[in-house]
Amino acid sequence: MNNKSKSNAAVRLPRAKGIDMATVYTPKECARKVKRIVLAEKNQTIVDEFITILGMKEKFEEQDVPMPNKIVMFGPPGTGKTLTAFYLAQRLDLPLILVRLDAIIHSHLGETASNVRKIFDYANGTPCVLFLDEFDALGRMRDSNDEVKEMARVVNTLLQCLDEFGGESVFVAATNLEEELDTAIWRRFDTKMTYTLPTHADRIQYIELLIGESLAGQAADLLAGCSFADIEQIMLKAKRKAIIENRALNFENIENALSEYNPRMKV
Structure with missing residues (x-):
């Protein structure tokens, strides 16, 4: 058009x-x-x-x-x-x-x-x-x-x-x-x-777009039951933690971000 x-x-x-x-x-x-x-x-x-x-x-x-x-x-x-x-x-x-x-x-x-x-x-x-x-x-x-x-x-x-x-x-x-x-x-x-909550494959694909491939599999397992919006906010919070610590993003950052964000997850 x-x-x-x-x-x-x-x-x-x-x-x-x-x-x-x-x-x-x-x-x-x-x-x-x-x-x-x-x-x-x-x-x-x-x-x-x-x-x-x-x-x-x-x-x-x-x-x-x-x-x-x-x-x-x-x-x-x-x-x-x-x-x-x-x-x-x-x-x-x-x-x-x-x-x-x-x-x-x-x-x-x-x-x-x-x-x-x-x-x-x-x-x-x-x-x-x-x-x-x-x-x-x-x-x-x-x-x-x-x-x-x-x-x-x-x-x-x-x-x-x-x-x-x-x-x-x-x-x-x-x-x-x-x-x-x-x-x-x-x-x-x-x-x-x-629309439904993202599948495991959806989560991997989306997380790769947000942070790359290295932690996508682990993060996708951890964030089962999260919406795309939840995942985005958790990843942003994890990135901020990594920046404050002056080091590369790691899985612990994501775990801590999830704990603080505390989404209403459905598995």
């Missing part, structure tokens, strides 16, 4: 009560973010196929097959969902529009739905990857106990926006609580990606 992105300062994003509702990242900035991305084989295949299809638009239109343009990612925190949004933007050579939920959600009746509409209207008119994290905060089931049915109004607006979404943009949503999503919204996504 052709990139028509601009610098952060030049892009005019929707505003709510004078507050920007999103942050924009250029493809170059996205590329810097994804230098150390590790995707599960299935998710890498999904991303590659998604991008391949977008590059074959004319052939799909000839066969009257609709183009995919909506991805939902679900899984535990720290497993790479946000990084995948940056990766997609970089691969598609489009700016990433990172929506700020704190600016979207409003206490006044009707404001949240109005803000959702503004964001989607922007993406429909400007080629981009529109990314909304913690999507369950907006798209949760309508039969839950909502004050004055405000969330039902938001979900109905979301459904309309998803049905009307088109052009050259891609919408990406991420959630840790897929069971909270309204079933009607769930059905609107043509592409779904499941």
